[in-house]
Amino acid sequence: MKYIFVTGGVVSSLGKGLAAAALGTLLERRGLKVLMQKFDPYLNVDPGTMSPFQHGEVYVLDDGAETDLDLGHYERFTSGRLSQLNNLTSGQVYENVIKKERKGDYLGATVQVIPHVTDEIKQRIYNVTNQTDADIIITEIGGTTGDIEGLPFLEALRQFKDEVGHENVAFMHATLIPYIKAAEELKTKPTQQSVAKLREIGIAPDVIICRAEHPIDNEIKRKLSMFCNIRPEAVVPFVDIKGTIYEAPLKLHEEKLDTIICERLGLATNEPDLLEWRNIVDRIVNPTHTVKIGVVGKYIDLQDAYKSIYESLTHAGAANDTKVDVVRIDSGDIEAEGAGKYLEGISAILIPGGFGDRGIEGKIDAARHARENNVPYFGICLGMQIATIEFARHACELELAHSTEFDPSTPHPVICLLEEQKEVTNMGASMRLGTWETRLSEESRSAKLYGATTINERHRHRYEFNQNYRSQFEKAGLRLVGTSPDGTLGEIVEIPDHPFFIAVQFHPEFQSKPTAAHPLFKGFVAAALENRS
Ligand code: GLN
Numbered sequence: 001m002k003y004i005f006v007t008g009g010v011v012s013s014l015g016k017g018l019a020a021a022a023l024g025t026l027l028e029r030r031g032l033k034v035l036m037q038k039f040d041p042y043l044n045v046d047p048g049t050m051s052p053f054q055h056g057e058v059y060v061l062d063d064g065a066e067t068d069l070d071l072g073h074y075e076r077f078t079s080g081r082l083s084q085l086n087n088l089t090s091g092q093v094y095e096n097v098i099k100k101e102r103k104g105d106y107l108g109a110t111v112q113v114i115p116h117v118t119d120e121i122k123q124r125i126y127n128v129t130n131q132t133d134a135d136i137i138i139t140e141i142g143g144t145t146g147d148i149e150g151l152p153f154l155e156a157l158r159q160f161k162d163e164v165g166h167e168n169v170a171f172m173h174a175t176l177i178p179y180i181k182a183a184e185e186l187k188t189k190p191t192q193q194s195v196a197k198l199r200e201i202g203i204a205p206d207v208i209i210c211r212a213e214h215p216i217d218n219e220i221k222r223k224l225s226m227f228c229n230i231r232p233e234a235v236v237p238f239v240d241i242k243g244t245i246y247e248a249p250l251k252l253h254e255e256k257l258d259t260i261i262c263e264r265l266g267l268a269t270n271e272p273d274l275l276e277w278r279n280i281v282d283r284i285v286n287p288t289h290t291v292k293i294g295v296v297g298k299y300i301d302l303q304d305a306y307k308s309i310y311e312s313l314t315h316a317g318a319a320n321d322t323k324v325d326v327v328r329i330d331s332g333d334i335e336a337e338g339a340g341k342y343l344e345g346i347s348a349i350l351i352p353g354g355f356g357d358r359g360i361e362g363k364i365d366a367a368r369h370a371r372e373n374n375v376p377y378f379g380i381c382l383g384m385q386i387a388t389i390e391f392a393r394h395a396c397e398l399e400l401a402h403s404t405e406f407d408p409s410t411p412h413p414v415i416c417l418l419e420e421q422k423e424v425t426n427m428g429a430s431m432r433l434g435t436w437e438t439r440l441s442e443e444s445r446s447a448k449l450y451g452a453t454t455i456n457e458r459h460r461h462r463y464e465f466n467q468n469y470r471s472q473f474e475k476a477g478l479r480l481v482g483t484s485p486d487g488t489l490g491e492i493v494e495i496p497d498h499p500f501f502i503a504v505q506f507h508p509e510f511q512s513k514p515t516a517a518h519p520l521f522k523g524f525v526a527a528a529l530e531n532r533s
Contacts, residue, residue, distance in 0.1 A: 175208060
């Protein structure tokens with residue numbers, strides 16, 4: 001097994017996860033089997049309980065693990081399907097160590113960061129190694145070198161390299177090369193210092209990925225090479241990309257990142273076959289049509305809160321030879337000023353998942369606007385619940401209808417707590433999570449788009465469609481066309497008498513790839529195109 005560990009220096013939000021994922025693409029397209037994972041030094045057991053303000057989107061895996069959004073990049077950039085083993089946090093590490101201590105596994109010993117915590121981290125890498133048939137494991141370490149909480153991880157990796165052999169482990173360090181406008185110069189000092197910090201810990205990077213706003217010349221490479229003790233060609237520029245993030249593998253390939261890594265690890269492979277990838281990038285960057293799609297949410301100002309949704313729209317756009325112009329609309333603004341002002345000129349409306357009651361009425365207004373004006377509507381998770389509440393209120397005369405999440409005493413709980421949720425007291429990892437099967441009615445629009453009547457999608461919710469209202473809804477024109485195999489859980493509602501009105505309880509955005517746009521997103525963008533004014 002070969003290992004690549006990706007660390008970050010200077011600042012966060014460098015695109016370290018993207019660089020790691022892009023390297024995954026390149027190695028996979030050289031014919032290697034690649035497994036990607038992330039170690040996060042924070043103390044939460046998983047990011048499931050964190051607000052999007054803290055952490056961006058929570059990405060859900062097949063097995064129900066709630067993980068860091070970088071795992072979304074990994075699944076979109078490589079063909080791997082990841083599992084809960086692939087996102088380790090300090091919270092999990094300490095939880096395991098303390099459980100072992102209570103059991104008596106360390107009887108007699110003082111339990112310490114070194115060796116007990118570091119052993120636990122190394123053990124995870126060995127466990128993953130034993131359970132995969134991959135040729136290479138790429139592990140990204142969250143945070144920035146120098147963070148106190150990251151130290152046990154770096155120490156574990158230092159030890160790990162000695163255990164499995166220097167020739168099997170490469171370290172890639174992503175840093176920022178800031179541009180000082182007044183001096184008109186790129187500065188290498190922060191990178192030098194961050195590499196010095198790593199070397200103090202006993203890790204010498206083999207490759208430095210240099211994120212910069214301006215091209216990096218040979219002089220900078222030479223300087224970094226000298227101060228950081230690496231070959232000049234292993235100083236790899238990663239200059240801001242204007243077109244699409246999917247260009248990252250192509251840019252890094254131009255800088256020979258994959259060649260350098262393969263040489264370093266003694267991996268004999270052919271050049272990567274990037275034809276399909278180049279085609280995708282070309283389709284994303286040079287589309288024929290443009291369409292405006294409104295995403296109505298409450299975390300609209302955050303770049304990362306609906307990451308997978310935005311990516312899925314890009315994939316579906318490419319599949320329709322269309323640039324999707326996402327118009328981010330704050331549901332609070334609709335609440336304050338009405339839907340008309342914000343949804344004017346928008347060809348389709350998407351309401352993503354969410355929690356908590358802020359902005360809910362604005363979302364309901366947006367769904368109503370879509371339904372009444374024949375604007376294509378795609379509801380995802382909370383977006384499905386919103387569509388249901390809206391329909392109950394305005395098409396079934398259940399004026400006070402609501403979800404019990406937002407109004408526990410509503411007389412018409414059209415969305416209510418899942419039976420299994422009624423006993424739940426712990427908030428962590430306790431939703432209905434992961435991949436579950438859904439059966440579709442044959443004549444539904446969804447079944448036509450999927451080309452199947454049995455599908456598997458990932459879930460993350462506590463509340464469900466209340467089937468006591470099903471026949472009332474169906475008479476008024478909203479059909480439940482997808483359910484769990486036993487029929488008990490509502491999964492998809494549609495309005496057949498509408499150009500495109502599909503709302504799903506699951507999260508299709510976690511399975512869309514640039515190489516395979518999700519069928520519902522693809523159909524949605526096609527409907528948006530038809531509705532262009
Ligand atoms: N808050 C809703 C629920 O828990 C929707 C969840 C979501 O959109 N992910 O069911």
